[in-house]
Amino acid sequence: MLCLRATLCRRASQRLLVRRRLARDFTIAIDGPAASGKSSTARAVALELGFGYIDSGSIYRCATLLALRNNIADVSTGATDLIDLINKSSVDIKFQPSSTRSAPNLITGRLSVPDVRILLNEEDVSEEIRKPEVNRLVAKVASDGGVRTAVLGIQRALASAAETRSTSVAGKDGVVSVPGGVVMDGRDIGTTIFPNAELKIYLDASAMARAIRRWDEMNSSLKQARAADPALAAGDKAPAEYPSVEDIARELEERDYADINREHSPLRIAKDAVVIDNTAMTFEQQVYSIADLARDRMGLERKHDDL
Numbered sequence: 159m160l161c162l163r164a165t166l167c168r169r170a171s172q173r174l175l176v177r178r179r180l181a182r183d184f185t186i187a188i189d190g191p192a193a194s195g196k197s198s199t200a201r202a203v204a205l206e207l208g209f210g211y212i213d214s215g216s217i218y219r220c221a222t223l224l225a226l227r228n229n230i231a232d233v234s235t236g237a238t239d240l241i242d243l244i245n246k247s248s249v250d251i252k253f254q255p256s257s258t259r260s261a262p263n264l265i266t267g268r269l270s271v272p273d274v275r276i277l278l279n280e281e282d283v284s285e286e287i288r289k290p291e292v293n294r295l296v297a298k299v300a301s302d303g304g305v306r307t308a309v310l311g312i313q314r315a316l317a318s319a320a321e322t323r324s325t326s327v328a329g330k331d332g333v334v335s336v337p338g339g340v341v342m343d344g345r346d347i348g349t350t351i352f353p354n355a356e357l358k359i360y361l362d363a364s365a366m367a368r369a370i371r372r373w374d375e376m377n378s379s380l381k382q383a384r385a386a387d388p389a390l391a392a393g394d395k396a397p398a399e400y401p402s403v404e405d406i407a408r409e410l411e412e413r414d415y416a417d418i419n420r421e422h423s424p425l426r427i428a429k430d431a432v433v434i435d436n437t438a439m440t441f442e443q444q445v446y447s448i449a450d451l452a453r454d455r456m457g458l459e460r461k462h463d464d465l
């Protein structure tokens with residue numbers, strides 16, 4: 159009896175060790191075109207699995223903000239100065255538990271989407287990096303090879319910090335502490351940044367669905383801002399300042415074209431990526447199916463076969 163118990167305990171701890179080993183440094187790469195749902199999905203998947211999250215697009219957006227603030231309008235001639243500024247800057251991504259502020263338009267069902275704050279040299283620039291002037295310039299900034307190399311340094315540092323942070327994950331034998339995995343989203347994560355990522359997702363949706371989602375998102379944020387600020391509620395800021403769905407569709411199309419056709423690390427579907435078109439999917443379906451794909455590959459039990 160004692161012997162049987164010892165064997166069972168040994169087997170349980172071996173299983174645990176296998177899981178710990180599998181969960182160690184487990185990386186999920188999520189790539190796809192603009193507004194396909196990468197960042198909201200990545201955040202919810204990271205929360206579901208107890209992983210860290212890195213929004214690589216926000217680093218390119220910070221680089222673009224540095225260019226705008228330092229009057230580097232022409233990235234091709236000002237690249238050296240911009241690279242110098244990036245190398246001297248710090249970017250931090252603060253992943254905060256549950257908030258609907260970062261996905262105000264989304265029906266998330268049972269899920270919560272954690273908020274993410276982006277700090278550039280310790281200043282919170284989360285809202286500023288989403289402004290239209292940044293949207294217009296970011297693809298150009300991200301097309302420069304030297305800028306990409308400078309951004310890579312920040313991405314690697316953030317990823318290794320996330321991976322060394324231990325988290326608690328509910329395993330079959332109870333809660334276990336595992337060195338944290340990481341979810342990173344962007345354009346070249348599965349192809350260039352983490353070509354050996356354990357799970358690669360290419361998230362896509364129709365161009366119109368993506369434009370409508372972005373438009374919805376902007377309008378929900380405007381409604382929230384109006385509710386919080388009487389000056390905005392009184393109509394001081396005309397809704398006409400806000401782009402139409404057609405304007406947004408055009409902007410997304412231009413950015414996708416630049417991201418797909420650039421020389422350095424263009425947006426491509428990695429050959430071993432799982433392609434998910436979420437045009438007709440609910441947010442819950444896309445998050446739970448990715449989390450279960452990750453669980454499969456970590457040797458953990460699936461949780462959402464009901465979907």
Ligand SMILES: Nc1ncnc2c1ncn2[C@@H]1O[C@H](COP(=O)(O)OP(=O)(O)O)[C@@H](O)[C@H]1O
Nearest residue numbers: 193194195196197198261264371375439440441
């Ligand atoms: N399956 C879905 N159905 C409807 N809206 C979605 C879905 N997935 C994401 N969204 C919404 O689409 C918008 C764009 O998502 P986001 O995560 O910011 O995309 P990306 O990071 O690819 O630019 C957000 O407002 C998000 O809440």
Ligand SMILES: Nc1ccn([C@H]2C[C@H](O)[C@@H](COP(=O)(O)OP(=O)(O)O)O2)c(=O)n1
Nearest residue numbers: 192193214215216218296297300344345346
């Ligand atoms: N890994 C990455 C991430 C983003 N970029 C570039 C290309 C994108 O147009 C910009 C902004 O990316 P971001 O993911 O914030 O953009 P969207 O949220 O999808 O609109 O940065 C990149 O080149 N490589």
